[in-house]
Amino acid sequence: MRAILDVVLIVLNLYTYVVIAGAILSWLLAFNVVNYSNDVVRAVWQAINAVTEPLLGPIRARLPNLGGVDISPIVLLLGVFFLQSVIVRYIYPNVF
Numbered sequence: 480m481r482a483i484l485d486v487v488l489i490v491l492n493l494y495t496y497v498v499i500a501g502a503i504l505s506w507l508l509a510f511n512v513v514n515y516s517n518d519v520v521r522a523v524w525q526a527i528n529a530v531t532e533p534l535l536g537p538i539r540a541r542l543p544n545l546g547g548v549d550i551s552p553i554v555l556l557l558g559v560f561f562l563q564s565v566i567v568r569y570i571y572p573n574v575f
Contacts, residue, residue: 480574484566491563494530495556501527502552531555 504524507513513520531552538551 481571484571484574488563488566491559495559497527497530498535498552498555498559501531505549 504513504520504527508515508520508524515521515524534555535551538554539549542551542554
């Protein structure tokens with residue numbers, strides 16, 4: 480059972496990096512540092528959106544409109560960090 484929890488923690492850790500990469504790529508696209516018409520950039524952007532949008536969409540729907548600022552990745556990362564902390568502190572020690 481601990482092996483399953485280890486895999487879950489690794490997946491959550493990787494998901495954290497994907498969310499951060501998505502936020503950085505959205506900034507780069509917004510400031511025209513990278514161009515969306517580039518095939519590689521478009522493929523990476525679509526892959527990141529396919530992974531993160533199922534969780535970011537409902538968060539965006541519940542957050543108030545803050546103008547041009549999107550804090551949904553921050554809320555998602557706080558949730559991931561909370562889930563990791565719960566697993567490490569409460570679930571992992573009680574599994575044999």
